[in-house]
Amino acid sequence: MRFRTAVAGLGVGAALALGGVSAPAQAAPDENGASSALGPDCSTGENLTNGWGKCTTPGNYKWRVNVRCTLGGSGSSSIVTGATRTNAYCNWGYVERASIEHFR
Numbered sequence: 001m002r003f004r005t006a007v008a009g010l011g012v013g014a015a016l017a018l019g020g021v022s023a024p025a026q027a028a029p030d031e032n033g034a035s036s037a038l039g040p041d042c043s044t045g046e047n048l049t050n051g052w053g054k055c056t057t058p059g060n061y062k063w064r065v066n067v068r069c070t071l072g073g074s075g076s077s078s079i080v081t082g083a084t085r086t087n088a089y090c091n092w093g094y095v096e097r098a099s100i101e102h103f104r
Contacts, residue, residue, distance in 0.1 A: 040083075044098040051098025053077070054085040062103040069093035079103065 040057035053065035065077040065086055070093035077088040
C-alpha cells in the first residue's frame with residue numbers, strides 16, 4: 001500500500017522513469033455520488049448495537065460514520081479528522097448498515 005501511495009504521489013513522469021509502474025486509481029464516491037481517484041482508505045463494520053468506521057490515510061480530511069437501523073432508526077458519529085476510528089450508535093433498533101460520509 002505504501003508503494004502504491006508513493007508511486008501515485010510521484011506523478012506520471014516519475015512513474016515512467018520507474019519502468020512504467022503505476023497503481024490503478026480506485027474511485028471512492030463522495031456524498032454527492034462524484035468520484036475521487038485519490039480518496040482516503042477507509043472501512044466500515046457493524047455489530048448489533050453500533051457501526052464503526054476506520055480511515056488509515058493520513059491527512060486533514062473530515063468524515064463521520066452513519067448507521068441505518070431496524071425500525072427506521074438511524075445514528076451518526078461526531079465529525080472526525082484524518083486517520084482514526086469512530087463509532088455510531090442507533091437511536092433505536094439494531095444496526096443494519098454502516099457507511100462513511102466525507103466532507104470537503
